[in-house]
Amino acid sequence: MSKSRNGENPRSVALVGPQGSGKSTLFDALMEATGATVKRPADPRNRPATTTIRVGHCSFLDEAWSILDCPGSIEFAHEVHAALAMVDIAIVVCEPDPARATTIAPLLRALSGELVPHIVLINKIDTFDGSVADVIASLQAYAGSPLVLRQMPITESGRIGGYVDLMSERAYRYRKGQASELIRIPESMAAEEAAERGRLVETLADRDDALLEKVLEDIRPTPEELYLDMRKDLLAGAVIEVMLGAGEATHGVRRLWKALRHETPTTAETCDRKGIDADGPPLAQIFRTEYAGHTGKLSYARIWRGEIKDGVTLGGTRLGGIYHFVNGELSKSPACVAGDVVALGRLDGVATGATVSPGAVPEQLPFPPAPTPVYALAVTTTDRKDDVRLSDALRKMAEEDPSLTVTQDHETGETVMHGQGEMHLLNAIEHMAKNYNLKMTTRRPSIAYRETIKAPVHEHGRLKRQTGGHGQFADVKINLAPRERGAGFLFVDKVVGGAVPRNFIPVVGEAAEDAAKKGPFGYPVVDISVTLVDGGFHAVDSSDMAFRTATQIAMREGLAKADPVLLEPIDRVTISVPNDLTPRAQRLLTGRRGQILGFGEREGWPGWDDVEALVPEAELHDLIIDLRSQTQGLGTYRRQFDHLAETKAPAKV
Ligand SMILES: Nc1nc2c(ncn2[C@@H]2O[C@H](COP(=O)(O)OP(=O)(O)O)[C@@H](O)[C@H]2O)c(=O)[nH]1
Ligand SMILES: [Mg+2]
Structure with missing residues (x-):
């Protein structure tokens, strides 16, 4: 045009x-x-x-x-x-x-x-x-x-x-x-x-x-x-x-x-x-990215200044096509001018929000920041062979949509999509199913439960194996004790008189910490101390391996006896709503085992309140869905991990 x-x-x-x-x-x-x-x-x-x-x-x-x-x-x-x-x-x-x-x-x-x-x-x-x-x-x-x-x-x-x-x-x-x-x-x-x-x-x-x-x-x-x-x-x-x-x-x-x-x-x-200088080299800003079948990557841009011709270098990449949208179809143009809104072809490496200028790196114009995620879903392929294609598709989706982020949870092995609501994420899934030919299932992401112990115990772990010639022998005596919340894992060596030789002591410490990665409920054990108090060895049959095994035995048995409890993550949640809806927001939070901390005027938003509460993470999965349905879509919330708390909820492993 x-x-x-x-x-x-x-x-x-x-x-x-x-x-x-x-x-x-x-x-x-x-x-x-x-x-x-x-x-x-x-x-x-x-x-x-x-x-x-x-x-x-x-x-x-x-x-x-x-x-x-x-x-x-x-x-x-x-x-x-x-x-x-x-x-x-x-x-x-x-x-x-x-x-x-x-x-x-x-x-x-x-x-x-x-x-x-x-x-x-x-x-x-x-x-x-x-x-x-x-x-x-x-x-x-x-x-x-x-x-x-x-x-x-x-x-x-x-x-x-x-x-x-x-x-x-x-x-x-x-x-x-x-x-x-x-x-x-x-x-x-x-x-x-x-x-x-x-x-x-x-x-x-x-x-x-x-x-x-x-x-x-x-x-x-x-x-x-x-x-x-x-x-x-x-x-x-x-x-x-x-x-x-x-x-x-x-x-x-x-x-x-x-x-x-x-x-x-x-x-x-x-x-x-907008404070953009009228004079200067041509300038464009990308406001949307799309992977469009055979056309490849399209970067939607507003041209702020000058004229941009096809084939120039933008953001370090050669521009591969300028398109207008005429009668519902992409229509190729040789150039675009200030004022135009166009799709720019094949600008690999140029992100949504970037400001570009032919052959130069211009000052970056402001662009709206991505919103904080309020909803998440774990996604898996129904056929493991598709895993690589799934991660490729997810990378492109996140590039297209700055309000979509993807994380990999190393603990649970889950791939988690974070976004702005159920419709947003299911829409992304549907898009991937169609455009990348993927079959996927989704479920609510796992909660990062933890465990700890409430009682101190003394435990004895002993390995003694005689298999023909060379045997295996190790003996460890440990005290397990609870520590303050957030204090972490601590290994203490209190061995006297060489009951366990010095070179095996770090092995015991590492094995104990390793064993704490999975407690009786199947989750990582936190905030405990393990004190090696005594043990025994054999001049020929003791080895790193033997001490590791003996420690594992002591840990497994000791943790189970030490009054183990499940810990769940509790988040500090702030809901923002028009103030006639404040009581509703409070009910929503208390209905989710939330402990209301208080409410007050939302800063800079006359007529709106912030309601603050401590709420178990396990209750937050669909909070945004209920919140929106009860507030004509107006309510928003933000959250931040606060602490771990004991829970009676049954451990789902
Ligand atoms: N009565 C009436 N209905 C309309 C008018 N414009 C749209 N609608 C209806 O409103 C609904 C939503 O329209 P749509 O254009 O998709 O809304 P959008 O979500 O704002 O894009 C559809 O069922 C339309 O038929 C109008 O001018 N008069
Ligand atoms: Mg519409």
């Missing part, structure tokens, strides 16, 4: 909002309105949930655009943050339901925090029969700046059939699949319309003295003055424009396009907002 036909740089917009609010449907409608073809799902009610950013390129009134359709589920929030770090503007697509306003609170917070200009679209207006003012009032509670209604709904026979644009003061009737029809403002609405426009003008006048003067002198501002103010305020994050629409019925889609066209910041303005 490169530059727009009118010579302007391409601009980009992200569609964000909760799952099911209609972003993907709106994406299709926006694309279709420009004449692009889109592949619509056979049944719109069965559109699969979006799990990765979908990019589309199109041209509206001779200007080039990239649209980024983002996932809605909180489990894929990292993709959303990555997209927001790239685009010129975001459209927050919401349900027309005041009760659902809380679900976009974190998003509105992130947008105002990161100063991304945004428009709120109250969607699904085709089936809405409530009050738009109520929806706005409920959203306002979570927004960082005043929401200003741009379009006033016209209700016809109980349904919203059109709108009055409050800036141009023109009225339109929606027509499915077509541009809306210009109509006269219904007379019954005149007074209400004047009041609503007055509110809009006043909000804009807050930041424009010339406009304020006109308001005071009762002079009517022109639509052009209002357009300019709206654009300026939107850019500064001082107001949030609210529009109405219905992607499915294509209501308000052209109106939205026009707003985007007038109000979306240019690449230069976005660079300015």
Whole structure:
């Protein structure tokens, strides 16, 4: 594509909002309105949930655009943050339901925090029969700046059939699949319309003295003055424009396009907002990585500066293809320019988030950090022969998705995937099954139980074997004693008079420590001391091997008699929720054997609480699932290992 036909740089917009609010449907409608073809799902009610950013390129009134359709589920929030770090503007697509306003609170917070200009679209207006003012009032509670209604709904026979644009003061009737029809403002609405426009003008006048003067002198501002103010305020994050629409019925889609066209910041303005120098060598930033079949690795990038031609060296690798997304297909281009969002081919070794420049190592632009994992699953192949392919697939998956990490548990031998929820991980498993032809099973990861002893014991281990000529002999007497929690393993030598020769003593120490790696319940034994107090040897038949075996015997028998107990890891867990849900969070924790430590205001989050508790790790596996289901998906938690505690839970070996 490169530059727009009118010579302007391409601009980009992200569609964000909760799952099911209609972003993907709106994406299709926006694309279709420009004449692009889109592949619509056979049944719109069965559109699969979006799990990765979908990019589309199109041209509206001779200007080039990239649209980024983002996932809605909180489990894929990292993709959303990555997209927001790239685009010129975001459209927050919401349900027309005041009760659902809380679900976009974190998003509105992130947008105002990161100063991304945004428009709120109250969607699904085709089936809405409530009050738009109520929806706005409920959203306002979570927004960082005043929401200003741009379009006033016209209700016809109980349904919203059109709108009055409050800036141009023109009225339109929606027509499915077509541009809306210009109509006269219904007379019954005149007074209400004047009041609503007055509110809009006043909000804009807050930041424009010339406009304020006109308001005071009762002079009517022109639509052009209002357009300019709206654009300026939107850019500064001082107001949030609210529009109405219905992607499915294509209501308000052209109106939205026009707003985007007038109000979306240019690449230069976005660079300015982000502190990226306008002058300098070409610059691009990778925001997503994908392994796409025969095309190989694709790095999605926003071009911030200059022009990048295919074949140049980026991040030490020769660029192997520049792709735009035209009509739902990858389309190869010889070059891309500032403003473009493209996929760059075969940039091996270039990670998601990296800033690249042809032939150079540029300063790295900030990129959203990967979120802390909240859910984990152990994964195994059903056929051991596939193990190598599994680790290769997992490495690529983790590279594609920074919010997915993989660890290898040496103690249990488990390969564990960590991520943002059940859907996130199962989605990754499904992707691997399909793209790498792997058969896998998953289960909850094992808990790292430990054991210790509660009573001191004296134990005697003796090896005496006579097999023909050369025999084996060793004799050890040890005291086993519990140590303080966290004190670890200690070996003490108290042998006197050479009962055990010096050269065998370290062997006994090592064998004792080794034997403690697996206690009577099958888990590592911690916090004990082993004191060698006495023993015996034979000048010919004693050996390292014999002393090792005798020590093992003493340890095995001694540990079993020393009142062994199982220890489970306890984590310090902090749940963050809107404070009306604090009691719920507390119940969730106490219901999981949690010991509440307290709660208080979450720092920097007015209206939110942090609830802190000590909770056994064994109870945390699906905490995030319950927490989200009880908090409309808003609750989050973090955890940290705190200590080991005795447990009555039966040992599962
Ligand atoms: N009534 C109505 N339903 C819509 C509209 N847009 C989308 N939907 C429905 O809302 C559901 C979710 O749509 P989708 O675009 O997948 O939402 P996303 O999760 O935000 O991408 C689907 O069943 C759509 O048919 C709309 O404008 N009006
Ligand atoms: Mg979607």
